[in-house]
Every structure is written in C-alpha cells, then in structure tokens.
Amino acid sequence: xxxxYMTALEMGGYRVMDAANGQQALEVVRTxxxxxxxxxxxxxxxxGLDLIPQIRANTASPIIVVSARERETEKVRAxxxxxxxxxxxxxxxxxLLARVRVALRGQAQLGGPSRSSISFGDCxxxxxxxxxxxxGHPIRLSPTxxxxxATLARHADEVVTxxxxxxxxxxxxxxxxxxxxxxxxxxxxxxxxxxxxxxRYLVNEAGLGYRLRTSF
Amino acid sequence: xxxxNKANAWRRAAAAFGRDLLGLLVVGAVTAGGLQFGAAExxxxxxxxxxxxxxxxxxxxxxxxxxxxxxxxxVCIDYCFLPPRYSFVIANGRDLVTMAAMxxxxxxxxxxxxxxxxxxxxxxxxxxxxxxxxxxxxxLSTAHSVGDLCMAAAKQIGVASxxxxxxxxxxxxxxxxxxxxxxxxxxxxxxDTEVALWAANRLEPAGQGTRNSPEAGACYLPLxxxxxxxxxxxxxxxxxxxxxxxxxxxxxxxxxxxxxxIERTLLTEEKQAAQLEAETERIRNSVLSSVSxxxxxxxxxxxSAASTLMEHGDRLDSRARTEMAKIVNDEARRxxxxxxxxxxxxxxxxxxxxxxxxxxxxxxxxxGVLRRVExxxxxxxxxxxxxxxxxxxxxxxxLIEQVLVNLVDNALKYARSGQxxxxxxxxxxxxxxxxxxxxxxAGIAAGALGRIFExxxxxxxxxxxxxxxxxxxxxxxxxxxxxxxxAVQTPGGGLTVHFxxxxxxxxxxxxxxxxxxxxxx
Numbered sequence: 211x212x213x214x215y216m217t218a219l220e221m222g223g224y225r226v227m228d229a230a231n232g233q234q235a236l237e238v239v240r241t242x243x244x245x246x247x248x249x250x251x252x253x254x255x256x257x258g259l260d261l262i263p264q265i266r267a268n269t270a271s272p273i274i275v276v277s278a279r280e281r282e283t284e285k286v287r288a289x290x291x292x293x294x295x296x297x298x299x300x301x302x303x304x305x306l307l308a309r310v311r312v313a314l315r316g317q318a319q320l321g322g323p324s325r326s327s328i329s330f331g332d333c334x335x336x337x338x339x340x341x342x343x344x345x346g347h348p349i350r351l352s353p354t355x356x357x358x359x360a361t362l363a364r365h366a367d368e369v370v371t372x373x374x375x376x377x378x379x380x381x382x383x384x385x386x387x388x389x390x391x392x393x394x395x396x397x398x399x400x401x402x403x404x405x406x407x408x409x410r411y412l413v414n415e416a417g418l419g420y421r422l423r424t425s426f
Numbered sequence: 427x428x429x430x431n432k433a434n435a436w437r438r439a440a441a442a443f444g445r446d447l448l449g450l451l452v453v454g455a456v457t458a459g460g461l462q463f464g465a466a467e468x469x470x471x472x473x474x475x476x477x478x479x480x481x482x483x484x485x486x487x488x489x490x491x492x493x494x495x496x497x498x499x500x501v502c503i504d505y506c507f508l509p510p511r512y513s514f515v516i517a518n519g520r521d522l523v524t525m526a527a528m529x530x531x532x533x534x535x536x537x538x539x540x541x542x543x544x545x546x547x548x549x550x551x552x553x554x555x556x557x558x559x560x561x562x563x564x565x566l567s568t569a570h571s572v573g574d575l576c577m578a579a580a581k582q583i584g585v586a587s588x589x590x591x592x593x594x595x596x597x598x599x600x601x602x603x604x605x606x607x608x609x610x611x612x613x614x615x616x617x618d619t620e621v622a623l624w625a626a627n628r629l630e631p632a633g634q635g636t637r638n639s640p641e642a643g644a645c646y647l648p649l650x651x652x653x654x655x656x657x658x659x660x661x662x663x664x665x666x667x668x669x670x671x672x673x674x675x676x677x678x679x680x681x682x683x684x685x686x687x688i689e690r691t692l693l694t695e696e697k698q699a700a701q702l703e704a705e706t707e708r709i710r711n712s713v714l715s716s717v718s719x720x721x722x723x724x725x726x727x728x729x730s731a732a733s734t735l736m737e738h739g740d741r742l743d744s745r746a747r748t749e750m751a752k753i754v755n756d757e758a759r760r761x762x763x764x765x766x767x768x769x770x771x772x773x774x775x776x777x778x779x780x781x782x783x784x785x786x787x788x789x790x791x792x793x794g795v796l797r798r799v800e801x802x803x804x805x806x807x808x809x810x811x812x813x814x815x816x817x818x819x820x821x822x823x824x825l826i827e828q829v830l831v832n833l834v835d836n837a838l839k840y841a842r843s844g845q846x847x848x849x850x851x852x853x854x855x856x857x858x859x860x861x862x863x864x865x866x867x868a869g870i871a872a873g874a875l876g877r878i879f880e881x882x883x884x885x886x887x888x889x890x891x892x893x894x895x896x897x898x899x900x901x902x903x904x905x906x907x908x909x910x911x912x913a914v915q916t917p918g919g920g921l922t923v924h925f926x927x928x929x930x931x932x933x934x935x936x937x938x939x940x941x942x943x944x945x946x947x
Contacts, residue, residue, distance in 0.1 A: 282824050283782065300762060302755075372784075389785030389818050389933060396787060400814075407789055407812050413797075414790040416823040417782070 215248075218303040224310070230254075232261050239268050246313050248306075249293070250276045251284055259287055266292040272313035276301075282417030289371045289418070296369065296418075312367040312425075328363040330411040330424045333402055335363050342402075349401055354379050358394055362412070362422035371419035395420060445487040449495035452479055457502045469507050469521065473528045476503060477535070484536035492536035500529045555676050558586050562680050566687040575691050576606035576657075579684040583659060584608055587677045590664055593649075593684070594622055595657040602626065602658060622646045622658045629655055634663075635670040645670050647681045651689035659684070713882060720893055721764060724757040731757070767895040770828075771881065774902035781825060781906050785818040785933060788851055788859070794823075795830040795849070803838060810849040818933040819859060825903045826927070830863065832896035833923050837865035840921065858926045866920040875913045900925070 216226045227242055229235040232253050239247065247265055251258035258275065265273060272294040277285050285296045294316065295309055327336045333344045337360060342349045351359065361378040362370055375391050376384045384390065395414065399406040413421045456479050460472040476499040484492030504514055508521045516522045565578035576593035584591035592612060597603030602622055605614045621639050625632040625646040633642040644662040648655050659681050663670050673681075731753040739747060773779050789812045799808050830849065837847045845866040854860040870878060877883055879901045884894040904911040904925045911925035 280824060300758070387785075392785060392787040392790065392818055396789065406814075407793060407810055408796055409793055414787075414794060416791065416794050416827045 215303070215306060218306060219310070222307045222310070232258075235261065236264055236268070239265050243269060243271075245271055245317060246310055247271055247273045248276060248297075248310075249273055251281075251288060252278070259284065259291065262288055262292045272317055274309055274313055285418055286371050286373070289369065290373055294365075294368055316365065316368060328366055328422075328424060330366075330422065331402070331404070333411075335359060337363065344402065351398075351401070355394055355398055355401075358391070359398060359422075362420060366422050366424050369415055369419050369421045373419075375419065391420075442488075442490060445491040446494045449483045449487050449491035450498055452483060453495050453498045453502060456499075457506055461506060469503070469524065472507055473503060473524060477528055477532055480532040481535045481539070484539040489536055489540035492539070493533070496529060496532035496536065499532065500525055503528070555679075558582070558676060559679060559683065562586075562683060566684065569687075569691070572688065572691050572695065573604075573606060573611065575684075575687055576604075577608060577610060579659075579680075579687075580606055581608035583661075583677060583680050583684070586680060587661055587673065588664065589645075589661040589670060592660040592662075593657060593688075594626075594660060595688070596626060596655060600627075616643075618642050618644055618646070618660070622660060626655045626658050631673070634661075635672045645673065647673060647678070649681060649685035649688060651685040653689065656685060656688050656692065716882065717768065717893060721761065724761040724764070727757045728754050728761070764893060767893055767899065770899045771895050771902075774899060774906075779825075779902065779906055781822045783820045783822055783907075786821050786823040786826075787818055788812065788816055788826075788861070789814075791821075791823055791827050791830065792849055792851070794827050795834065798827075798831060799834055799838075807838060807841075807846055808834060808849065809846045810851075812849075812851050813853075816851060816853070816859065817929060819927050820930060820933075821907055821927060822903075826907070829900040829903050829925065830861070832900045833863040836896050836923075837863055837867065837921065840869075841865045841867035854926060857929050859929055860924055860926050862922055862924045864916055864920065864922045866916060866918065869915055869920045870913070872915060875915070878913055879911070897923075 212228055216228060219226045227238050227244060229238050235247075235249070235253075238244065247269070249258055249261065249265070253261070262273060262275075273292060274295050274297060275285065275288040275293045276297045276299060277288070278299050289296065294313055297306060297309055326338045327334055329335075333342065333349075335342050340356060342351055342356075342359070357379045358375055361375055372388045372391050376387060379394075380387075380390070395412060396406075399409050399412050402412060403409045411423050413423055415421060453476070456472075456475055460475065480492055480496045480499055483495045487495075501514075503525055504516060505512060508525065509517050516525070562579070562582040565582055566575055569575035569578050572595065576595065580591045580593050591608065593606045594602040594614060595604040595606075602614055602619065605612045618633065621632050621642045621644075624638070625648045628638075629648050629650050630636075630638060631645065631647045632638040633645040634640055635645050644660050647659045647661070649657045649659060661670060661673065661677075731750045735742075735747065735750050735754075742750070770779075792810045792812050796808055796810060834847055834849070841847055848862075848864040850862045850864065852860055852862075879897045881898045882894040883897070900923075901911050904927075907927055909925055909927045911923065913921060913923045916922045
C-alpha cells in the first residue's frame, strides 16, 4: 500500500521518504525535516497517537493522520494532540494529493504574513478589520460567531475539531459542550450559505468537527 | 407415612375400650328395659331387640364392640329372660336354639357390616389415592420446565407423605447437581449427600425407614426411569426428632410417576436443544456460502481487470486502460462496503457497538448524508426537508448518518429514476423526533414490511449488490439509541421507512439575544 501512495505522491511532484515504524519515523523527522508528515495510526510498534506529540516536538510541519473508518474518537484525539488533518482508509489518490496541497498551503502561510482575508463563495472575511462581507454587503456577526468563523478561516480547508472550536470561543472550561457549537454553526450557516441545509463552505464532519472549504 | 408413636397406640386402645363399654351400656339398657316391661313372657321380642341393638352397635361402634355386645346380649338373654330366670341354665332346648340363632345372626350381621365398612373405606382410600395421583399427573403435565416439574412433584409428594420433600436431580457427571423444594430451587448439600448418592447409584431406597443407612437424617428414594436414575427424592420428617417409617405404596407410585415425567421433560429439552443446534448450523452454512459468493464476485472482477491491465496494458488504448482501472476501483469499493457491513453486523450482534452520544444537529447529519450520496450517485437523487427549528438531539452522529445512508442506499436500489428520494424530519411529540426516508419505487408487499429488517433479507428480485444487511444494521443502531424503526408503503407506491429518536434531556438553548449579541467590535 505504501508503494502505491509513494508512487502517487511522486507523480504529484513530491519527494517521498518512508519509515516502517515509529522509531524510524522520528529519525526521519529529526534528520530530514519533511514539509508534511503522513502518519498511519495503525503503526506496528508504537501507538500512532503517542507519536504525534513527539513529532510535534521536533517539527512544525503539518501532520496528516491516516485512520480506518469509524475510528472517529481516535481521529479527534489525534487532531487535538497536534495533527492538522486526516484521511480515512481507503482513500483515493486525488484525496491524498488534495490534503497534502492544503497542508502545504497552510504551512506556507505560517512562514510569511498571515492571510489577512479569506474568501469563500460570495463571502469575504477580513481577519484584520474583523469584517465579513457577502456580495459586498457587511454581515453582522456576534463576537462568538466571529471567533468561530475566524478559527475555521485560519485553518481554511483543514478540519477543526469541535473541542478546538470550543476552546477558541469559550476557553478550555467549555470542553465537551458540543451543543453550543452546533447552535452557533447553525446560525452562521443561515447567514452565509445559499442553502443552509446543503452547506458548501461550512461543512460538518460527523463525529469530528468542522471545515471551512474555500477550494473545491 | 404416619409417625409411629406409643402415645397414639395407647389412645387407640383406650378408644376401643371406650366403645366396648358403650356397647355394653346399651345392652344393659335393653336388658333393663326388657325386665321393666315384662319381656320374660315373650323371649322372641327381646331377642329381636338385642339383635337390632347389636346390629346398630356394629354399624356405629365397630366390629369388636359388636362382638362384645353380642356376647353380652347372649349372656343377658340367658340370665335374665330364659327360664329358669336368673341362672345360666337353659331348661328348654328350643330356647337354646333361639339364643344360639340370635348370637349367630348377630355375629353374621356384625361381620357383614364390618366387611361393608372395610370395603367402603378401601374404596375411599383407593379413590383418594387415584385422586392424589391424578393431581400429581396434572401438576406434572402443566409444568413447562424441569424446574417447575420438580417443584410440583416436591409439593404433591410432600402433601401425600406428610413430610418435607425435596427433589434432587442428577447432573451430567452423575452428581446430584440441582435440587428443588416445593417453593423453588434449594441448595444441594448437607450431611446426607452420600446416602442420597448411594440410593441414586444402587437404585434402592436408603435412609430413614429403609434397611440401608436407617440412621440418616432423611429418606431417599431413587427416581428410576427407562434409562436409569435421573435423581433422588428426599423426605424429611416435619417434626423435629421424629423419624419416618417406610414410604407408603402411594408415595412409591408417585415417585415412579415423577421419574417418568422428569425423564420425558429432560428428553424433550435435549431434543429441542439438538434441533436448535441443527437449525443454527444450517443457517450458518447457508449464510457462509451466500456471503462467500457475494465477496468472491467482486474479487473475481478485480482479478480479471488487473490481469488484463498487466498482460495487455500496452496494447490497450488509454480509454480502455482507464476503464479497467475504474472497474478495479469500483469493485474494490464495493468489496469494502460489503466487508464493512459484515463487520458492523458482527459488532452489533456481539454488543460491541459503541454509541458516542453528543448533542448533534440533525440538519448537519442530513447535510453529511446528502454530500455522501451526491459523491457516489450524483446530484438530484435525494431531497431533504429539515425544519429550521429542530432542537438538538443526543446521538452518535456517525452512526445515525450511517442509518440514513443505509436507508437511502436501499431506496436507491429500488427507486424509479426521475423521482428523487425524500428525507423528512418532523417532531412527533415533545419527546420524539421522527425521520422518514420516502421512495417512490417498486415498493414492498405489505406482508414483507416487517421482514425487510431481517439479516440477509433481500427482496425477491436480486437487484444489484449488497448482502441484505443494511436495514438490519440501521435497525440495530436506531434501537441502540432507544428509538424505533418501521416500514410502511408509500401512498401511491414505494417504500417509506420511519425511525424515531428520543428527545430526552433539555437540549442546550442559546437565546436569540445571546446569539446576536452586540455588533462587531
């Protein structure tokens, strides 16, 4: 399986290094400093989840975790402990390449000046001026709504766990009050989406969190 | 079985003596009466009176008293009425004959009465015995399990024997593993297990009242049936310190009947278990063969497509190559779905399904379903009607999304093109929300509406793929959420599946003012 993905990534123009287990992975991260780390949570020797903080300690590069279907709790823990995004096995090559692209774009922004405005659909969010416009007209957002949207925008096209959103908007004390996030997202969808019941941009990923899609 | 007791014997002797005395008193009364009214003139009259009295005594005071009375009567007649009076000499030969005749008749009537009474008593006893056996049989026949059977037996035998009765059943290893009293199961054990086991192995009564180990604390009667001993009946005297005598023939008959009934019930249970095992085996084999066929089909296609690419890849044009690759991709996906279904159903059945409940928005769940269906089947196949004011529900979003996907997949298989499938959500009451998946396809016959949720059920026409587990899994998930799921016919044709989810605790509410708090800073 690794061979298939390595081939696909190489075809996509990337240079690929692989590691067979957790030990080797840390070695590669320390010595070769990759731009993106793709980590399978089902590694033989180490619990993939334990590896994430260790990788994080050695690099700021984005980590994409690969996990089996219906292991949402595992994915949430991975994302909360430092991973940036996930892929569900079996995934297609286009999905893999898309995720890598998004991860690298986010990475590029960390180096330079942060994106001051994000556009999706007919909306534009100006993070510096804290202004949201739709079709040129300003949209009123409550402070909480803005915080949530801004968090999603800063991680545009990456998944943000519900816990992370709660922490951003209400602080660490509100962990596990997922209901609050739902209500606010509902309100945001009504303000920003053409069809709130079929959202294109503010997308919920069941059991995980939300993703603001700017590219398709 | 009555307890033997010296006091009782004395009492009986005293009672008999009392009856004799009473008889004598009556005879004395007749004598006095005869003397008073000058019966000496006509001895025949008085003789008849004595006869009558003896007959009455034999009816009411018993044979012994009657004999005593008859003898007394003869003596009185001789002494008081036969000439010469007031002496034991009988002058007239005819009188002697009369007296002898009276005595003879008295004895005869008494013994007849006695026999009559004995027969009546025997008949009553026989009737009582039959009734006891009948009651036992009736109780045994209405018992549904071996346990009930033993409890009924213990009760009836306890009543018939006047002792406390326990039924001990033999287990597979020959040990007396289970025990039942009249009220319910009791624990096996105590000081007499050896004696009981001995009785079971030797098929002979042991314990009190028998010739084997009579010093034991109770009496043990083996339950002997056609294929050997199925257990032991234990009888213990109700009064402390009392000791049982040999069990009556009625009790032995009841024990024999119980043995047969117990064996029959055990055999029935064994037969049922064997039938169940055979049926399970049959189903398992048929499922295995069906499933392996369903799994092998996509594998075969993948194999052929891949080998085609390998061997003829360079000769195929790019369109054909892409097509082969697409086939491999599609079949792999199908295989993955099949395997996932199998895994899900196994988890459901073994109780390993983890339901992670959080406050979720059904609107979001439906949006997820719409996305997934569009990815796989293209746009326009599915429409949803979700009210904007739905409260949040406490569900596992991933699982409920799965339910909807399974229901929609099922509908897609049987839907007619042109009419999209609908998802409707409505509040059924303040404690229940109902989700409905409506298709306008071929529909299902009314009789099969309940069966579609069964494992591996596929509608008559083998349309497309799938193992027939989708609806079963959906049902399992809904029920794990304490909801209900059922199917009805869509008016105008088609199938509608409804499921409910409970609205339990108060959903988190945020006031409108909180939501729209303040302008942007």
